[in-house]
Amino acid sequence: MPSTSDFERMLRGVALRVTRPRVAVLSAVHDQPHADTDSIIGVVRAELGGVSHQAVYDVLRALTVAGLLRRIEPPGSVARYETRVGDNHHHVVCRSCGAIADVDCAVGPAPCLTPSDDHGFAIDEAEVIYWGLCPACSSSRSS
Ligand SMILES: [Zn+2]
Numbered sequence: 596m597p598s599t600s601d602f603e604r605m606l607r608g609v610a611l612r613v614t615r616p617r618v619a620v621l622s623a624v625h626d627q628p629h630a631d632t633d634s635i636i637g638v639v640r641a642e643l644g645g646v647s648h649q650a651v652y653d654v655l656r657a658l659t660v661a662g663l664l665r666r667i668e669p670p671g672s673v674a675r676y677e678t679r680v681g682d683n684h685h686h687v688v689c690r691s692c693g694a695i696a697d698v699d700c701a702v703g704p705a706p707c708l709t710p711s712d713d714h715g716f717a718i719d720e721a722e723v724i725y726w727g728l729c730p731a732c733s734s735s736r737s738s
């Protein structure tokens with residue numbers, strides 16, 4: 596479980612100034628992987644009080660650009676954030692309730708997909724989303 600000083604170290608590691616909103620956002624996303632912006636704002640405000648929506652949006656953008664957060668946006672979902680960055684893991688998404696879980700690369704290190712034809716692109720990421728029903732939704736459908 597990372598502490599405040601770990602989050603401060605992560606910020607300094609990417610040459611970002613340590614601010615309370617940045618630390619609070621990192622901590623909120625760490626505690627709640629795949630959190631959407633609204634729930635991150637809720638957690639940060641509960642902790643710090645008067646932080647504007649815009650301030651949290653700005654922090655999310657800065658942390659994502661710096662590589663401390665990964666932003667995912669499955670079709671039909673709002674943007675979600677996670678602190679598990681750099682391993683190009685995949686996601687499984689429930690078609691019914693939108694629940695999201697991490698799925699490790701199916702084969703080998705990231706990126707695990709080698710295109711049959713890269714069209715000359717220098718490819719650095721492959722994104723896979725598995726769609727289905729989460730256990731709660733599939734059991735409520737079958738009963
Ligand atoms: Zn579900």
Ligand SMILES: [Zn+2]
Pocket residue numbers: 628629677679684685686696697
């Ligand atoms: Zn994830």
